[in-house]
Amino acid sequence: MSLFEETPQHIQDTIDRSLPLDPRKVANSVALPNSQEDGFSSVYRNQYSPDKLITVPYSGLDTSYALFENSVINNADKNCLGHRVKKEDGTFGHYVWQDYRTIKQRRNNLGSGIFFILTNNPYRSSTQVHERLNYDLEPGLESFILTIFSHNRPEWALADLACSAYSITNTALYDTLGPDTGRYILSVTESPIVLCSKEKIKVLLELKEKNKEELANLIAIISMDDLTEEDSYLQNLCHSQNMILVDYKQTEKLGEINPLPPRPPTPDTALTITFTSGTTGANPKGVVLPHKSAAANVAFMYSNLQMRKNAVFYSFLPLAHIYERSSISFALATGAAVGFPQGPSPLTLLEDVKHLQPDVLALVPRVYTKLEAGIKSQTVNNDEKPMLKALFTKAIDKKMELQSRKENEHINPSHILYDRVLNLLKKKIGLGNVTTLTTGSAPISPETIKFLKATLNTGFAQGYGMSETFAGCMISSQFEVESGSCGPVSVTTECRLRDLPEMGYTSKDEGGPRGELLLRGPQVFTGYYKNPEETAKSFDKDGWFYTGDVAHINPANGNRIYIIDRVKNFFKLAQGEYVTPERIENTYLSQFPYITQLFVHGDSIQTFLVGVVGLDPVSISQYVKSKYHETITEPEDIVCFLNAPRHKRQLLLDMNASVSGQLAGFEKLHNIKLDIEPLSVQKNLITPTMKIKRPICAQYFRSDLDKLYQEGSIIKNEKF
Known part of the structure; x- marks a missing residue:
């Protein structure tokens, strides 16, 4: 009990003066001295608070209830929750x-x-x-x-x-x-x-x-x-x-x-x-x-998310998942307005945002890649309007070049002409007010981040988190020069890596420690409901949570963290080589923009890898047109065309060329099955956050995989 009780207005004024933190102050992680043990890396904390973990945004705001109560007192008359009303003709009006x-x-x-x-x-x-x-x-x-x-x-x-x-x-x-x-x-x-x-x-x-x-x-x-x-x-x-x-x-x-x-x-x-x-x-x-996990997550968001006061959020991702719960908890704690979709269909996204004009969008990679493909078809790949294509190509290339300069880290460099061009595009899409894009839940291509950050002339941050950490517990700078990291560990969490010698990852690896990511701090969950066995397997005696994700901490880039693999996702090929399919999948997806899904499969009695490839329905038609001078727009026709033996072989050769130097020969695919969306939640092959259910996929595609192995390596067979 305090002798003097601070008013909610004073609390909010203090928060507004202090937060968000200067992005330069939270941009990197630091290793704690003398914290390394055999089989583990050092313990890392955020550079802003290496001596202690921060648990709440402000003393006393330690539950979701307290955070909302404080927000109501300070924002009583401001917009809170909004929706679009359905009109008699079936369309939807304003919010x-x-x-x-x-x-x-x-x-x-x-x-x-x-x-x-x-x-x-x-x-x-x-x-x-x-x-x-x-x-x-x-x-x-x-x-x-x-x-x-x-x-x-x-x-x-x-x-x-x-x-x-x-x-x-x-x-x-x-x-x-x-x-x-x-x-x-x-x-x-x-x-x-x-x-x-x-x-x-x-x-x-x-x-x-x-x-x-x-x-x-x-x-x-x-x-x-x-x-x-x-x-x-x-x-x-x-x-x-x-x-x-x-x-x-x-x-x-x-x-x-x-x-x-x-x-x-x-x-x-x-x-x-x-x-x-x-x-x-x-x-x-x-x-x-x-509640303490939720309060700590709000502290994490406050320390990193740069946005204007009285911001507008769009609640698009399912609230049943913690990523969206985290975003909305933060929005309501800060007095933001939260607008909701007109219905359950994801197809209303752009229509809704044109009416809502949000400041912040929290989406997942599959949405961003579709947005990227749509923008490219109207700009840099718009062969039907060559002057428009040339203008946007120059504008986007220049913006990407400015944003890649080291001196521009943490800021959005301006250009007197091209900013106007890009802002007109941004406004036309309905994202005129957006200052912050965030992504999480699945890997995303660094090239997608660079393209959208430049094209939309806005910040774009990639985060990492899990249900077990109340969503994000690390996030990159919105204007990180080298897109691809998940940023440093947050002010609420500490981390270290566990050696995985059987997978070739150790804390002493050249270029920085690699291994299983372990987390500890107030955001981390307390256990699995009615499941003491799984809870016990997930924590060690010192309270470290074993995430199952493999990370790389890069000392050359401020000890920022890169998620590179999954612990259980590796197998041995017939010649004795160990393969980690998730790393291979992420490499192909980041380097070959014409595919949006990939399931890599290997077998201990086989010497090469095969895969199930999901084609991007928008950009793949551009690939076909540039490669074969054929104009095919219907997805089914494109799949049929590319499944022709010679065309499929050429596509696979191009895929492998795109990852040259990043994957070893035994890590490259030798045969593939093609479709538009072979992996879906409805088929129970991926989770709603796009993680592959490997045992189920292997069973579901059993006959296809057997056929691919029977056909053999098509990249070695020129007659195929």
Whole structure:
């Protein structure tokens, strides 16, 4: 307890004066003296705070609840959550907003209404889970777990805020999980209530009907959409499955009539359980993230993200994933306005941003590569308009050259003419206000970063993080000269590398230590939900979390960190050579812009590698036109054309030429299968964050892989 309590206004004024930090002060990592042990690198911390890890953005702001409360007081009348209203003709209008004061009141009403519905529920039983549904929960008892199930919308964020204010732990379902995983999550969490969009109600009814005993604790559904008289049949169906069905409007009204004050969490209270989709095909692991992890993540974001006051965010990536949760938590803590998509389809991105005009965009590589291909087709590859092509080629090349100069690190160098040209393009796309682009969750080509950073005349930062670290725990400078690193370790986290001699990575490697990345700090999760075995395997006796990612720390570049491989992803070829497919895939993807997906496969009884290649549907037509002077636009026709033996061989030779000097001969592909999008979440071959499920891919493509090996090496067979 402090003798003098600081006002929220004073806290915010102090934060605004001090943050974000000068990017030069946080740009590098430092090795702690005398911290190296046998089999490990030194311990690294951010140069800004080598003596201690920073846990919160400001003393006392140590939970998501405290961060939002402080933000409401300082931003009460500012836009908070916004959405586009659907018009009678089916189109969507401009964004409409509710301010921070209104959202706080709705949060309290929703939280109070949730408790009223659960405590007065006719299907409540004497199970241990249902005994924890009371508002006056005994100290020390864990909360019940509330489930959220919808695409991104204001009601999703409102549900999250209500859970935070009333110390309710939440989790999320999402469509790409599939019914089996959805059933597993509802079962293992014993969740008694789901807040969802209306179209998900039937999905939940089917799950409950097929798994009555397993989901017996599920007794309430709250629809984010208004229920009408026409929906009475849904309410009857829910009653037949021992569930009640109400909507947000009813729930908030019940909470308004029966108000309960917030039940503030502690830093150790579990905020959320985020289920990782995993790459093995087994049931996902539930990552338990306490409020202190969220607060530390906001501190990380504050220290790195350069943006204007009263910024506008666009919530595009699924809120069920921690990357987007992290972005929105930070936005709401800083008083930013958050606009949501018009619906679940990702195809509305550019239309929405033209209306929203956001300052910050947090996206993933697959979105950026599509944006890159679209811009190139209208500019540097626009053969139909040679004057326009020449102008943009000069402008973009000059901007890339300026941004690559060492003296321009951490700033965006200006050009009196070409900035105007590029800003007109940027505005036309709908990104006129964007000052910051961020990427994470999967590898991205450094060339894509350089191109978009120059073309859009804006900052572009690449981060690294996991569900287990509440998203990002390191991020590059927005104007890093040598694009490709994930920046230094953040002020909230320390790291070191573990030697992997069997993979050829050690802490004594020439050019800087390489090995498995280990993390420790307040952002790191507390364990896997109801899974002590996996938790024990993930931490050592000193509290280091074993990420499974292989990193390189480059002392020549400020000890910045590069993710280069995965620990478990290696195998031996027949001649005895060890191969790490993820590194090979990333190298091809970064150097050959006409492909967007790659699954590399090897076998201990084979001497060469084969692969499944996903072609970029936009740029591959340009490759065909420049190589063969053929104009083919339909994706199916392009695949057919390139699968012709001679064309496929030439494509593979060009792929291999692009990685010359970066991959050894035995690491290059010798035969490939081509398609537009062979790997998809719907096929259960990749995770929603684009990580390859290798065992499942190997099984799914078994006949194709066998055929490729039977055909043999096409790069050695000129007659093929």
